[in-house]
Amino acid sequence: MDQKINIVSKAPGPEEYLALRAAAGLSPRQLAGAKTAMGNSIFAVTLRDTTDRLIGMGRIIGDGGCFYQIVDIAVHPDYQGLGYGKVIMSELMGYLDTHGQKGALVSLLADVPADGLYKKFGFEYSAPASLGMYKRI
Known part of the structure; x- marks a missing residue:
């Protein structure tokens, strides 16, 4: 990590969010x-280079009490x-x-090989006790 980056606790604009997702190969x-999503984040972090270009991000969504999801x-x-x-x-x-909140559940969906990163932060696979499920609308 030899390049200078700025860490900002703010969601990106929707257009740059979509551009980063596309560049990073996300759906x-x-x-x-x-x-709507950017305005409804519980917390967001963006990484920007010296030209203020968005180079990385992550968000927390959820109900703020019992459930949080990293996305x-x-x-x-x-x-x-x-x-x-x-x-x-x-x-x-x-x-x-x-x-x-103490005792809250923090979840995420991990793409391989990023699951290795999340394991370093204490995340565990839910299977076989439970399985993640999703549906697109």
Whole structure:
């Protein structure tokens, strides 16, 4: 991590959010949904380079009491492999350690091989006791 980055505790704009998701190979989202989502984050962190370009991000969503979900962990391909995913997770976990309710469940859906990163932060596989499920609308 030899490049200078700025860590900002703020969700990105919806357009740059969608652009980062696309660049990082994450599934596409609609602009209307992105506009709503960015405003409804419990906490968000963005990484920006010296030109203020969005190079990484992560968010926490949920009810703020019993359930939290970590979503949108993304790092631009130009910056992958430099430890920025760990920086993002450290910021998110720092927020939860300080503001999260004791006993709350924090969940995430892990793409392989990112599951290795999440394990370093204490996340465990839910199977076989439970299985993650989803449905797109």
